[in-house]
Amino acid sequence: MAKKTPQDGPTLTVQELEAAHLARFDLGPGYPQLPVPEYVTRIYLDDRIEAMSLQTAPAWTPASQASMDKELDSAVRAFIGLPTTAGRDEPPYLRTTFTGSTALDRVVSSVKRFARAVKAPEIDVVTTTPSIDIMRLFLEEHAEIKPHFVESRKRNRMGALDVDRLRTALRAAKADRRTLVCLLTSPENPTGEHWSEVELRGIAEDCVELDAILIVDHTFAVSGVQSETIPKIWDLAPSGLRWLATWDTGKTFGLNEDKLGFIVAGDRGLVDFVDEALAVMQFGVARRQKLFFTQVIQEAIDSDYLGELRTVCRQNLAVLVKGLKGTSIKVRKPSAGSMALLDFSATGYTDEEVRQALLRENVGVISGNVFFHGDWVPRSYVRVALARPAEHFADAVELIAKRFAGSAG
Numbered sequence: 171m172a173k174k175t176p177q178d179g180p181t182l183t184v185q186e187l188e189a190a191h192l193a194r195f196d197l198g199p200g201y202p203q204l205p206v207p208e209y210v211t212r213i214y215l216d217d218r219i220e221a222m223s224l225q226t227a228p229a230w231t232p233a234s235q236a237s238m239d240k241e242l243d244s245a246v247r248a249f250i251g252l253p254t255t256a257g258r259d260e261p262p263y264l265r266t267t268f269t270g271s272t273a274l275d276r277v278v279s280s281v282k283r284f285a286r287a288v289k290a291p292e293i294d295v296v297t298t299t300p301s302i303d304i305m306r307l308f309l310e311e312h313a314e315i316k317p318h319f320v321e322s323r324k325r326n327r328m329g330a331l332d333v334d335r336l337r338t339a340l341r342a343a344k345a346d347r348r349t350l351v352c353l354l355t356s357p358e359n360p361t362g363e364h365w366s367e368v369e370l371r372g373i374a375e376d377c378v379e380l381d382a383i384l385i386v387d388h389t390f391a392v393s394g395v396q397s398e399t400i401p402k403i404w405d406l407a408p409s410g411l412r413w414l415a416t417w418d419t420g421k422t423f424g425l426n427e428d429k430l431g432f433i434v435a436g437d438r439g440l441v442d443f444v445d446e447a448l449a450v451m452q453f454g455v456a457r458r459q460k461l462f463f464t465q466v467i468q469e470a471i472d473s474d475y476l477g478e479l480r481t482v483c484r485q486n487l488a489v490l491v492k493g494l495k496g497t498s499i500k501v502r503k504p505s506a507g508s509m510a511l512l513d514f515s516a517t518g519y520t521d522e523e524v525r526q527a528l529l530r531e532n533v534g535v536i537s538g539n540v541f542f543h544g545d546w547v548p549r550s551y552v553r554v555a556l557a558r559p560a561e562h563f564a565d566a567v568e569l570i571a572k573r574f575a576g577s578a579g
């Protein structure tokens with residue numbers, strides 16, 4: 171029996187594990203599951219990486235370490251469009267960790283350290299719902315953090331980001347002797363909505379005015395159905411803004427849990443706390459991973475990997491829309507990211523009933539209710555991953571259409 175959250179059914183991760191382990195058509199996890207480009211296999215099998223990974227002094231020198239770190243830094247900055255700097259000690263600062271979740275966890279720890287240092291240890295975090303459940307789960311682990319969930323349903327459209335509501339909530343949460351944080355995910359998981367440049371700038375300006383820290387999870391910022399124009403906090407942060415951002419390789423490359431996570435810090439005042447928080451958890455990340463991802467990212471840039479991934483996601487989205495046309499299931503098209511939501515409300519089934527029914531058909535999907543964190547919890551959405559091989563994906567869509575062909579409409 172899957173473990174329950176206090177709120178409801180199995181958590182996102184538990185559902186993703188069930189999809190991965192039980193379903194032949196696994197549309198659960200948001201990580202790409204695609205045949206890897208030739209260069210990934212080549213880099214995996216590269217003896218030079220193996221040899222360098224195992225070197226110790228005197229063969230491995232401080233200069234080797236510095237040069238390896240610099241190459242990874244340059245590759246990541248080029249890939250995600252983060253401005254390059256003369257060195258590690260200039261903003262925006264880039265730090266490496268194990269995964270996207272670790273990056274988020276350490277960002278929360280950094281903010282707590284900052285809050286204690288400014289003698290305002292109690293923290294209000296204004297964030298959005300629906301959003302990935304680890305946001306809520308991370309925040310709930312800390313007694314001194316009070317989360318405020320702002321509903322994304324502008325003009326009654328489920329998932330539509332509502333900048334006015336968010337800015338109002340930020341102002342309402344501002345309190346003396348408490349630290350204020352605004353936590354955004356852009357693009358949002360599971361809806362694929364993203365903050366526009368004007369909206370992000372407006373929120374950032376409010377954060378300056380309210381002396382709040384802005385955190386943006388940009389995990390899906392470069393990978394998915396979008397063109398390369400998702401606004402990123404590092405391109406528009408006004409001066410005086412305290413900001414942190416995260417990105418990781420998992421949602422872009424997949425690679426079955428071989429991944430790295432990254433934290434970007436906008437200013438010296440925060441990066442010192444990030445460095446402290448990272449040092450609690452890590453001496454460093456595997457040298458092998460650093461060497462591997464430096465090369466993978468460099469080749470991905472040269473070969474337009476992101477363009478290919480975008481094409482796969484867009485084509486599969488079109489297959490999904492076409493394949494479900496004759497049914498009463500509605501596809502909620504994402505504007506970014508590599509996931510789509512299906513609305514089963516006209517079938518009369520709940521998200522969890524749909525997930526269980528599809529698991530029996532060998533198709534793994536995610537119940538949408540895990541993404542809702544307040545009183546508003548629609549029960550008719552399920553999430554499917556788009557970054558899958560075209561034929562395999564089309565077969566899964568056919569199974570979904572067949573299973574729900576006779577449902578009410």
Ligand SMILES: Cc1ncc(COP(=O)(O)O)c(C=O)c1O
Nearest residue numbers: 269270271302359387389418420
């Ligand atoms: C928006 C977002 N941030 C962070 C994470 C965590 O990343 P990881 O699974 O690499 O730890 C996820 C995972 O799906 C995510 O969707």
